[in-house]
Amino acid sequence: MADWFTHHLGWMYWTWQSALFFGAIMASIAVLTVLDLRQPSVPRKGWLPIPTTRGDRLFLAIMSAIGLHLLWLGLAGAAWVAGASVLSAFLAVAIFWKG
Amino acid sequence: MRQHPWLFLFPALLIMSISAFVPMMTVVNYSLHNIFAGSSPEFVGLENYAAVLSDADFRGALVRQLFFTVTILLIEIPLGVLLAHAIPHRGSGMALSLVLLGIPLLIPFNVVGIVWRLFAQSDIGVIPSLAALAGYDYNVSLHAVDAWLTLVALDVWHWTPLAALLAFSGLQAIPPAYYQAAAIDGASTWSTFRHVTLPRLRPVLTIGVLLRFMDSFTIYSEPLTLTGGGPGNTTTFLSFLIARKASSYELGYAGAASIIYLYIVIVLSYVFFQLLSGKQGATAR
Structure with missing residues (x-):
C-alpha cells in the first residue's frame, strides 16, 4: 500500500500534515452532507451579519481559520503559529454555536 | 428515486475532483516544501507563507492587482449599463448592436494583447502616432x-x-408596467433608473461584477503580451509574479503565493456576492 502510494502519488509530495488538513476538510463536508440529508439545515441569524446554514458556517470557519493563520504569519512569522490555530478553534466554535 | 440528482452530478464532480482538487492539493503540498532544481524537496512547514507575506514584491503585485481590478470595475460596469441603455430594444438595430458587442468577447486573451501591442508599438503603432499629433511622447x-x-x-x-x-x-426582462407606473408618479429619469432599473438589474450586475472581478484579478496573458510586466515592475501583477517564480523553479514560494492568491479571490468574491445579492430577494419581489 505504502509502495503503491509512493510510486503513484509521490509527485504530489504528500506530508502527514497536509493529508490531515485535507482529510479533516473532506470529513467535515461528508458529515455535513449526511446531516443535511437527514435533517436539512435552515438558515439562522446569529452574531454573523448574514443568515447562515451549517454549510455557510463551515465555509466561514475554514476561511477565517486560513485568514487568521495568514495574518499571524504576516505579522509574526512562522514561529508560534499554533497560537493562530488556537484562536481559529475558538472562532470556529463561536461561529458554529452562536453564528 | 430521490437520489437520482446525485447520479447525474457524479460525472461532473469526478471531473472537478481530478481537474481542480488534485492540482490544488499538489500546490498546497508544494507550498510546504523548498523545491529547487537538482535537490530533493525539504519540508519547511509554513515558512514559505511567511516569506511570501513579508516579500515586498508580492505586496507590490497585490496592491497593483487590487488597483487594476477596482479601476476596471469602476469603468466597465457603469459603461456597460450605459451601453445597454443605448442599444435599440427591437429590430435589426438591436441584432447588429449585439453582434458588434460580441466580437471583442470572441477574441482570445493573448491575441487581444498582441493586437494592442501592435497598436502601442512606438515605431509603427497607431496610439503613439495619435499621441505625437497631440504633442505627447507616448511610450508603453x-x-x-x-x-x-x-x-x-x-x-x-x-x-x-x-x-x-x-x-x-x-x-x-423588466416589465414595461414598472416604467409606466414611474411615469404616472412623475418620477424623473434618474429616479426611475435609481429606484426601478437598478434594483431589477441587481441579479445580472452581481454576476457581471463577480465575473469581471475574478477575471481581472487573475489577468495574465494581456500584460504578458502587451508590457511583459514592465516598465520595471509597474504592470507585474500577482499571476505574473507567481508564473515568474514558478518558471525560475521556486515552486515552494510559487505554491504558497498561489494559495494566498486563491484565498484572496475566494474571500473577495464571497464578500462581493454577499454585498451585491444581500437584498436581492427583497428587491426582486
Whole structure:
C-alpha cells in the first residue's frame, strides 16, 4: 500500500500534515452532507451579519481559520503559529454555536 | 428515486475532483516544501507563507492587482449599463448592436494583447502616432502611466461588452408596467433608473461584477503580451509574479503565493456576492 502510494502519488509530495488538513476538510463536508440529508439545515441569524446554514458556517470557519493563520504569519512569522490555530478553534466554535 | 440528482452530478464532480482538487492539493503540498532544481524537496512547514507575506514584491503585485481590478470595475460596469441603455430594444438595430458587442468577447486573451501591442508599438503603432499629433511622447515600454492606461483601455475594450450584454438582458426582462407606473408618479429619469432599473438589474450586475472581478484579478496573458510586466515592475501583477517564480523553479514560494492568491479571490468574491445579492430577494419581489 505504502509502495503503491509512493510510486503513484509521490509527485504530489504528500506530508502527514497536509493529508490531515485535507482529510479533516473532506470529513467535515461528508458529515455535513449526511446531516443535511437527514435533517436539512435552515438558515439562522446569529452574531454573523448574514443568515447562515451549517454549510455557510463551515465555509466561514475554514476561511477565517486560513485568514487568521495568514495574518499571524504576516505579522509574526512562522514561529508560534499554533497560537493562530488556537484562536481559529475558538472562532470556529463561536461561529458554529452562536453564528 | 430521490437520489437520482446525485447520479447525474457524479460525472461532473469526478471531473472537478481530478481537474481542480488534485492540482490544488499538489500546490498546497508544494507550498510546504523548498523545491529547487537538482535537490530533493525539504519540508519547511509554513515558512514559505511567511516569506511570501513579508516579500515586498508580492505586496507590490497585490496592491497593483487590487488597483487594476477596482479601476476596471469602476469603468466597465457603469459603461456597460450605459451601453445597454443605448442599444435599440427591437429590430435589426438591436441584432447588429449585439453582434458588434460580441466580437471583442470572441477574441482570445493573448491575441487581444498582441493586437494592442501592435497598436502601442512606438515605431509603427497607431496610439503613439495619435499621441505625437497631440504633442505627447507616448511610450508603453518606458512610461508606467502609458503602460497602465493602455492596459486599462485594452481590458475595457475587451470586456465592457460582457457587462453591456448582461445589463441588456436584465433590461429586457423588466416589465414595461414598472416604467409606466414611474411615469404616472412623475418620477424623473434618474429616479426611475435609481429606484426601478437598478434594483431589477441587481441579479445580472452581481454576476457581471463577480465575473469581471475574478477575471481581472487573475489577468495574465494581456500584460504578458502587451508590457511583459514592465516598465520595471509597474504592470507585474500577482499571476505574473507567481508564473515568474514558478518558471525560475521556486515552486515552494510559487505554491504558497498561489494559495494566498486563491484565498484572496475566494474571500473577495464571497464578500462581493454577499454585498451585491444581500437584498436581492427583497428587491426582486
